[in-house]
Amino acid sequence: MSKKFTPALWPRKLRSQHWYGGNSRDTIYHRGWLKNQGYPHDLFDGRPVIGIMNTWADLTPCNGHLRELAEKVKAGVWEAGGFPVEVPVFSASENTYRPTAMMYRNLAAMAVEEAMRGQPIDGAVLMVGCDKTTPSLLMGAASTDIPSIVVTGGPMLNGWFQGERVGSGTHLWKFSEAVKAGEMTQEEFLEAEQSMSRSSGTCNTMGTASTMASMAEALGMALSGNAAIPAVDSRRRVMAQMTGRRIVQMVKDDLKPSDIMTREAFENAIRTNGAIGGSTNAVIHLLAIAGRVGIDLTLDDWDRLGRDVSTIVNLMPSGKYLMEEFFYAGGLPVVLKRLGEAGLLNKDALTVSGQSMWDEVKDARNWNEDVILPADKPLTEHGGIAVLRGNLAPGGAVLKPSAASPHLMKHRGPAVVFEDIDDYKARINDDALEIDENSVMVLKMCGPRGYPGMAEVGNMGLPPKVLKKGITDMVRISDARMSGTAYGTVVLHTSPEAARGGPLAIVRTGDMIELDVEARRLHLDVPDAEIARRLAEWQNPAPVPNGGYAQLFHEHVEGADTGADFDFLKGCRGREVGKDSH
Incomplete structure (x- = not known):
């Protein structure tokens, strides 16, 4: 037993005995109703x-x-x-x-x-x-x-398709991109669906x-x-x-x-x-x-x-x-x-x-060192979660190095901005979209308050015109989340989110953005005075919910940088038994 913990004495009165212990009217009320399931009396003995x-x-x-x-x-x-x-x-x-x-x-x-x-x-x-x-x-x-x-x-x-392992989610994204790139037919995609969840x-x-x-x-x-x-x-x-x-x-x-x-x-x-x-x-x-x-x-x-x-x-x-x-x-x-x-x-x-x-x-044994690799042959030397900061993410943003492309971990490119998820869906497949592999895709209004709820849309699919060139990854930045099954050089949880007036909200197409994962830097290459002017002029396009849980969520959800919990739910409120009114 750990020195940090001393077991309580037993036997002692438990919480449940406030309902079931003794022979008062209230106790008989609670105990008697549960007995209609056929439980014998001695189950309520403490x-x-x-x-x-x-x-x-x-x-x-x-x-x-x-x-x-x-x-x-x-x-x-x-x-x-x-x-x-x-x-x-x-x-x-x-x-x-x-x-x-x-x-x-x-x-x-x-x-x-x-x-x-x-x-x-x-x-x-x-x-x-x-x-x-x-x-x-x-x-x-x-x-x-x-x-x-x-x-x-x-x-x-495990899922299997055409003799290869199929990973939940991961291959959904891969196969979807392959269809857009013309490397996989829609019929093959539907056939693969059957192998994903077996x-x-x-x-x-x-x-x-x-x-x-x-x-x-x-x-x-x-x-x-x-x-x-x-x-x-x-x-x-x-x-x-x-x-x-x-x-x-x-x-x-x-x-x-x-x-x-x-x-x-x-x-x-x-x-x-x-x-x-x-x-x-x-x-x-x-x-x-x-x-x-x-x-x-x-x-x-x-x-x-x-x-x-x-x-x-x-x-x-x-x-x-x-x-x-x-x-x-x-x-x-x-x-x-x-x-x-x-x-x-x-x-x-x-x-x-x-x-x-x-x-x-301490006695665990590794039975396959190609699955759980030796310490001197890691998949990624510096894993963990990289927390990025800078004028584009003063509250922080995150990136998963083990799922990112090494050549994009330090990158500078022009922003291609999508104002919200609907804007992205409307334009991403258009060959007229001015975008290439050097661009930085930016998605706004997808944080806890903006989506609302902070959906897993941060791993934006690449445009077909780029995929057809054989490009499989680009730098993507948003205030959204992404599925844990997804991959790519994706910057997520940018805080403060756009819907709260964070700097992400005022990024414009053509602005230069610098990503340096090693230096933990995410920088919008726009003069401070211009950023301040844009923020002063910015108006929140997100509608305010009128009633119900959506309004409660909007009013009380905190930012991603602190866990996106409700402000009134933080802390332990304990297990005190409420009053019995019967």
Whole structure:
């Protein structure tokens, strides 16, 4: 057991006993109604009630198998002497929700927080998968500080098309560009569609879902080895059952998210993201989770901690393999062990197992050094997330070096500006568009407030006239996000965003832009006086929502540089039981 944590005494009165303990009228009201499900009286005797917070939904295909997986969690809870209750919670699917699932992450987090605080739950198993479900449930759990543990649904099996691996998302972008370049027929594209999603689970690339599963494990919030087990592998079901067993003991020990998600844990996660070539979306999500725990995590922490971390996981979109191979090679424990050996891991960080991170990973073995590369043969020497600043991004912008083109990491070119996503879609395929491979594509009004929700449109597809020349990458800059499955020299999360009057809002076609990733510089080569004049004349074209959640979002969402959470949701509000009015 880590020296940082002392288990609480057991037995003791639990939260659930405020609902179910004793023989008052109110207690009988709560207990009696639940008995209509056929539960015997002794289940209410003070044993831990475990809420299985399940993001299963038919319209969240990545999580479509969590209903069955929940039964294994329940089995584990029963075996450990707990009382499992399954609680369906808000599930925002990346591939379904419009305008973007990111707009609903905070709503999901708020709903999960209130579901945990307002009901008789002593501990929670967070059943997650698709991109936003992992951060939203972690955010909710952090805000209540009720003992919680993550179990993810796992990635899909490898896709195959014409004898080659097909990565979720990654090949969607590649094939789409190939069709525009005349290198692939529309019929072949449709045929390839059938190979992209051939089993249950999340994206099989190191996209945002697999990245956030890895972040949960690196934070210590999931059992060791959880992140990479394929969704349909029997060991995924074993992991779910073991997670159900473990949460009962966590409740008895009162092992809370705040005990686990310390600054040291977030430092481990940031370095892990660099080592795995993780998604830029992890930046926003970890900043938001840290804000709920009360830890002052910043973009500068991301740059400082990740800059010298080599990317050693050879997975798409940065490399060539997929999550199946990553699991067979040994998964995230091997990566964490490598970080520890390099002095880049806070070894004493506590995990949900009750053991230190180092105790969990020190014996991990690498079974394939072409998938998890040797330290002296990394995929990218300087991985992590590059945080860029300058007069175009005074609040910061991010770029993923492992997915970028080396020859574009230092570039100067004229801007080709798209005022919003509709402008981009209307003009990008027009051969009359004045653009070439030296241009810098600039997309505005796609940040948290501008889109609204900050959609994954930052990896703008290149114009056909450029693709037909054999060019596959250009510098692209926006205040948007991009899918973790995407690739390219793409500058994202430019802050302040255009909809808040950031300098991005006043860039004009023809302005020269300088990108220097090594120097961490993003510069608009326009005189300061001209920038000031343009900003003074600028008028916000974004409509202000009139009512509903969209208005709440518009009024309270913060910038990408601090996690795009709601200003009124930061910090831990605790697990105090509300008053009973019955």
